[in-house]
Amino acid sequence: xxxxxxxxxxxxxxxxxxxxxxxxxxxxxxxxxxxxxxxxxxxxxxxxxxxxxxxxxxxxxxxxxxxxxxxxxxxxxxxxxxxxxxxxxxxxxxxxxxxxxxxxxxxxxxxxxxxxxxxxxxxxxxxxxxxxxxxxxxxxxxxxxxxxxxxxxxxxxxxxxxxxxxxxxxxxxxxxxxxxxxxxxxxxxxxxxxxxxxxxxxxxxxxxxxxxxxxxxxxxxxxxxxxxxxxxxxxxxxxxxxxxxxxxxxxxxxxxxxxxxxxxxxxxxxxxxxxxxxxxxxxxxxxxxxxxxxxx
Numbered sequence: 555x556x557x558x559x560x561x562x563x564x565x566x567x568x569x570x571x572x573x574x575x576x577x578x579x580x581x582x583x584x585x586x587x588x589x590x591x592x593x594x595x596x597x598x599x600x601x602x603x604x605x606x607x608x609x610x611x612x613x614x615x616x617x618x619x620x621x622x623x624x625x626x627x628x629x630x631x632x633x634x635x636x637x638x639x640x641x642x643x644x645x646x647x648x649x650x651x652x653x654x655x656x657x658x659x660x661x662x663x664x665x666x667x668x669x670x671x672x673x674x675x676x677x678x679x680x681x682x683x684x685x686x687x688x689x690x691x692x693x694x695x696x697x698x699x700x701x702x703x704x705x706x707x708x709x710x711x712x713x714x715x716x717x718x719x720x721x722x723x724x725x726x727x728x729x730x731x732x733x734x735x736x737x738x739x740x741x742x743x744x745x746x747x748x749x750x751x752x753x754x755x756x757x758x759x760x761x762x763x764x765x766x767x768x769x770x771x772x773x774x775x776x777x778x779x780x781x782x783x784x785x786x787x788x789x790x791x792x793x794x795x796x797x798x799x800x801x802x803x804x805x806x807x808x809x810x811x812x813x814x815x816x817x818x819x820x821x822x823x824x825x826x827x828x829x830x831x832x833x834x835x836x837x838x839x840x841x842x843x844x845x846x847x848x849x850x
Contacts, residue, residue: 594641696758
């Protein structure tokens with residue numbers, strides 16, 4: 555009969571992220587197959603070594619840059635971006651995050667590090683950012699939440715829908731009134747849209763002129779109906795700049811998460827639907843349904 559330890563090791567070896575687990579004294583006790591593939595170092599070369607000694611060997615610039623001490627108890631899912639040196643002597647950008655391992659009564663019994671190549675995250679489609687944009691921090695926070703919520707969806711099937719929203723007049727306003735007017739408009743638009751969200755929903759900047767709404771509507775039809783309400787609210791936004799009253803509309807792309815698709819595919823569907831709305835003249839909602847889009 556297969557033992558519990560063997561089952562646990564098999565489950566950890568099936569992960570696509572690298573995983574290093576260390577005991578309370580800091581010695582590596584487990585190094586999964588993904589960690590071997592990412593770093594080139596096998597389990598037999600790492601198990602038993604001190605985790606800081608191993609990290610000093612692979613982290614470019616030293617393991618003090620691997621994960622800050624304050625990150626150990628952090629719940630962030632992005633982790634710390636570092637460069638590691640593969641056993642074959644080339645450098646690889648990765649994202650890593652720390653874990654604190656606890657027993658049933660909450661006592662710390664060890665530590666862990668989960669890591670994966672940075673391009674796994676960089677593959678997510680995003681809105682464009684200018685160098686002077688102020689939305690980068692908001693987007694980083696939203697990426698963390700999106701990754702966490704998508705993991706919850708895959709694990710427990712909590713419904714997840716995404717609304718990719720762009721303001722139709724933003725580009726013209728930037729040309730006619732400048733970037734400060736656009737930022738003021740976007741801040742007001744975000745506040746307006748936020749008043750129409752349900753308690754469990756979240757909104758954040760996803761680009762210079764774009765927002766992402768994370769929703770838990772049960773299906774695409776309900777998600778589209780909700781998007782229509784937000785589109786109507788956008789039209790009522792009273793934005794004035796130096797005496798000019800500027801009418802605003804939004805183009806919305808809606809996509810409902812499916813168990814068979816990745817987070818990247820979910821966002822690509824929402825982005826494509828948004829572009830369909832925008833190309834059709836704006837002020838509308840398009841729902842992505844796999845290979846077809848419906849406008850309303």
